[in-house]
Amino acid sequence: MNRIDRLFQSGKKDILSVYFTAGYPNLDDTVRIIKSLSDHGVDMIEIGVPFSDPMADGPVIQASGQKALNSGMTQKKLFSQLENIRQVTDIPLIMMSYINTAMQFGFESYCKRCAEVGVDGLIIPDLPSEIYLSDYKGFVEANSLDYIQLITPETSDDRIRAIDDMSKGFIYMVSSAATTGAQQSFNEAKQQYFKHIESMKLKNPTLVGFGVSNKETFRAAADHSRGCIIGSAFIKLLGTCKTIDEAVETLIKNVK
Amino acid sequence: MSQYTIDKNGYYGEFGGAFIPEILRKNVVELKDNYLKIIENEEFQKTFRQLLKDYVGRPTPLYFASRLSQKYGANIFLKREDLCHTGAHKLNNALGQILLAKKLGKTRIVAETGAGQHGVATATVCALMNMECVVYMGETDVKRQFLNVQRMRMLGAKVVPVMSGNRTLKDGTNEAIRDWCCNPKNTHYIIGSVVGPDPYPDMVARFQSVISEEIKAQLEAQTGRNYPDHLLACIGGGSNAAGTFYHYVDDERVKFYAAEAAGLGLENPEKSAATIHLGKKGVLHGSLSMVMMTEDGQIVEPYSISAGLDYPGVGPMHAHFAKTGRTNVLAVTDDEAMQAALELTKLEGIIPAIESAHALAMLPKLKFQKDENVVVTVSGRGDKDMNTYVNYFKIEE
Secondary structure (H helix, E strand, C coil): CHHHHHHHCCCCEEEEEEEEEECCCCCCCCCHHHHHHHHHHCCEEEEECCCCCCCCCCCHHHHHHHHHHHHCCCHHHHHHCCCCHHHCCCCCCECCCCHHHHHHCCCCHHHHHHHHHHCCEEEEECCCHHHHHHHHHHHHHHHCECCEEEEECCHHHHHHHHHHHHHCEEEEEEECCCCCCCCCCCHHHHHHHHHHHHCCCCCCCCEEECCCCHHHHHHHHHCCCCCCEEHHHHHHHHCCCHHHHHHHHHHHHHHH | CCCCCCCCCCCEEECCCCCCCCCHHHHHHHHHHHHHHHHHHHHHHHHHHHHHHHHHCCCCCCEEEEEHHHCCCEEEEEHHHCCCHHEEEEHHHHHHHHHHHCCCCEEEEEECCCHHHHHHHHHHHHHHHHCEEEEEEEEHHHHHHHHHHHHHHCCCCEEEEEECCCCCHHHHHHHHHHHHHHHCEEEEEECEEEECCCCCCHHHCCCCCCCCHHHHHHHHHHCCCCCCCCCCCCCCCCCCHHHHHHHHHHCCEEEEEEEEEEEEECHHHHHHHCCCHHHHEEEEECCCEEECCCCCCCCCCCCCCCCCCCCCCCHHHHHHHHHHHHHHEEEEEEHHHHHHHHHHHHCCCCCCHHHHHHHCCCCCCCEEEEEEEEEEEEEECCCCHHHHHHHHCCCCC
């Protein structure tokens, strides 16, 4: 059983998974950020690989990626930073990258390196499940990685069932038709959508991401799922707080 | 099925596909399931054809350029897309797509634009069809192409300057895609070239295919033979080339030549936009094609004197045609294009767009037999480029 499965099978509720952009705010912050999140009781971490053209991301994550790239972050560098991460923490780690950077690294080598450094799962937001199944699944499974897929308010029930059938780990539920970024509240329609997915009783647990930034959005989402993924709100704090620890503490205080 | 047409999964050979976020899937699948049905519908065709004729001004002439022919020792014909309403072939596609968007029940249009030609075409058809129009344009391009920004605004479009990345065409495209992600229900994204996720490349090619349809009939009338020996066009994303080649793809008697913008030259890759020469296989804006990028897979900002050709990707069909040898892709530098523009102006009294001048610049690089027929597509007119021409040639009184 990998670390992601262990987390969900522990029965824990209100899971908090946090995304950060590798190389932001400083090129060498990667391990420090992971350690701080882990030490402060965050449940899971998504490591974002910066990309020049992140079409599913809002302005906050875009800007963090651009800064990371300007500082010299690359996929290779990220793997070398993560080389000893499993001596630092046992927290579940997910690598999130767009397909092009993984493809240029060589997809098979990418999966292999992820497994070697101790990454547990992958998210590739611009790789649809059809193409994943036909061309990529073999490499992911050969390296015992979970492939985490997204569902959105535009995803039909039939397709959600199909994604559920082929998923391992958990399902990433996108809160709304949006790019990543903070929202102040989730309106009635969004809460209906959360309830609807809850009522589908999928075999995989779900986490809600996109727009979770405060107690109100966290509760609205976590009441109908196993918890939330927070990205932009944390990136913002990393940009404004004096230390990484302060950013992590503020984040947790703001949402829980 | 032809090896040059799109397969059922949306690939031209190894290039194409639909690499899109899940939020866009419903829209893209809806488009894929319906676009052929809609386009091939008789009533749709009737409306589209009528507007192409009365509104766009088609058929555009196929002009026998006698002085150019004399110079290059072959019969050179120019397909005059520069005479389309709004000044370029872009309107063919924008018109087709907005009619399709209406059939799909969409009420809002988004588009990207670089030089502004596609933005103007989209703003034009939105005015015509009374649809809300938002055009994303990199802030750098907004400054460089301000006349087109003013045209779009006068036509009623909202022009949003994009501040991310290098603030040019690819960033405008990212932002248009993001807008579409946020408004998937009511919005249709009118992509301006044969790029983007399947079915866009094929759909845009079909809307532009009127170019080669007309070439066929016009050549028949003028030469007694409905095919040329050589077809020449420029490629950025590749929509005018796609339209120029479309009805001849399986006719191997016709040789295809495409001009990529080499900027300052291939030996200067940082100052070039020759994607097929310098790029690698990768994913940009939803399709797998040739892409200009770093070793790490970060997309780079290309350079060309022509604002319409400096795109770091290329339509998947062109990547496939190049790979299979169907198209001979030539790299044309800024200087070669500018000289070709001046030559056309002096010999034929036609000031072409700098993009189109890249196609003309292939003439001195190719060898023709005396009686061969050559068609060059002049995709747009040079009005928008007058500042660049004046500065480059130091034209004074």
